[in-house]
Amino acid sequence: METNLLVGGFGGQGVMTLGKFLASATCDSTEKNVTFFPSYGAEQRGGTANCYVVISDHPVGAPIPDEADDLIVMNEASLHRFIDMLKPGGTLFVNSSIVESEPDRMDIHIVKAPVTDLALKMGNPRVLNIIMLGVYAGYTGVIPEEVVWETIARKFAKKPGVLAVNKEAFEKGLAIGRKAAEE
């Protein structure tokens, strides 16, 4: 069993952090193999940023898969750039706060989450990626939710001030993901 995820967005949206947290959680708390491959533009902020996470029961061959099982798009440009990489029957996770287009594919599942708006409402625009990670974990269950949360908590151990807001963000995402999975 191998599952791969492609995350696309712009620099500053926490795309790499989302992928890295998922990969870390897999490494720390499961027996599975995992690879995380980052791909940046030259810019620090505002440029394109995307990453690939492959989680597998056997050794991972290609860290950059030919097609994605799951695709998270955090901005409009990533939707257009990567939608054709999503395999038939795959799931598209959309940051519906800023992605306005509807993908013209009928052969995929779509999970919409207004993560930018939710983060702004929470008073911390930076947690949009943690909300989306929650959506992904809640919907796919690719690794257990609590394992993902333990990793997030460990990463923020030195910044206890932001732990609560990240917990809230992750749980908001989980709720959206679980609900979408039920439907």
Next chain:
Amino acid sequence: MGRVLMKGCEAIAEAAVRAGCRFYAGYPITPQNEIPEYLSRRLPEVGGVFVQGESEIASVNMVYGAGQTGTRSMTTSSSTGVSLYSEGIAFCASARIPIVYVNVARGGPGIGSIQPSQQDYLQATKASGNGGFQMIVLAPSTVQEAADMTYRAFDLADRDRNPVLILSDGVIGTIMEPVELPPAKTEEEVKANKESKRSWACVGHKLDVAHRSWIQPGTFLPARLEERNKAAAEMYASWEPEAEEYLLEDAEIVITAYGISARIAKSVVDDMRREGKKAGLIRPITVNPFPYASYEKINYGVCKGILDVEMAIPALMVQDVKMGVKGRAPIETCLCSGGNIMRKGTVRKAAEELLLR
């Protein structure tokens, strides 16, 4: 110690420290910057020295100098930067100074691109400098191997008093994977290692003129140089090649690849086997010395062809593969270049085409 998620470059850097590397000099270049970044913080913690040189040429010569004191020393760069190492590495080989260096390869020739490639194969394996010297060249295919090979490279360099090269690429350098790090040498072990080189190293021999050290990268006497080159050639001939030989007995198609391309190729072999298609793999682990003997294990009675997979155009390793196969089976290539990363589907398609023959 359990497994940790690490970037290839960071695993290389940490493994070097654990092997007892106490001197590093290098000059920034993508995609290997995480190695100097990591070591700039880590080496001072263990009493080591980190220098960001003013250039690659300065850096390799600092490593040449540090190696002369018996200190385990390393430099790293990428492709076009490694070209600038040529003179310094040739001096290390000539003077028999053990050093380790890493090429996290990117697109070329020249400044090329910052994305991963395998276009430095011939430079790495045949002529990393002038004068026909040879080196053991290790090619990691996972982050775990990158760590293990770096750790081991220091032992090989010391054993032979010769440079050792890790030929990696921008994928292995930048992906994160779980890795179990090798054990850290104690300070006593690091000291003992340095002390073991006292017979030749420039460590200060006071007025003991008879035993003083003299590092000689050359000589004006052709007869003496020939003797030294003969001794080096004997050492090169003693090296044992290493390779992964996978499912060759009944293989109707054998894919051959090293490093990043090899792990992608191996997953294609596994996919094909699951469908009952008889594929096998030869993965050179040492790309120098090249494992020509592995190609003797192919069952040429049933093998329809060899598929050489490389992230290089033109194909480079294929020259060695031809010498191993000796015309006993057709050889096709599956290639990409310039920073494009090999796709599993591309390898699969090429393998299927060869199987249909």
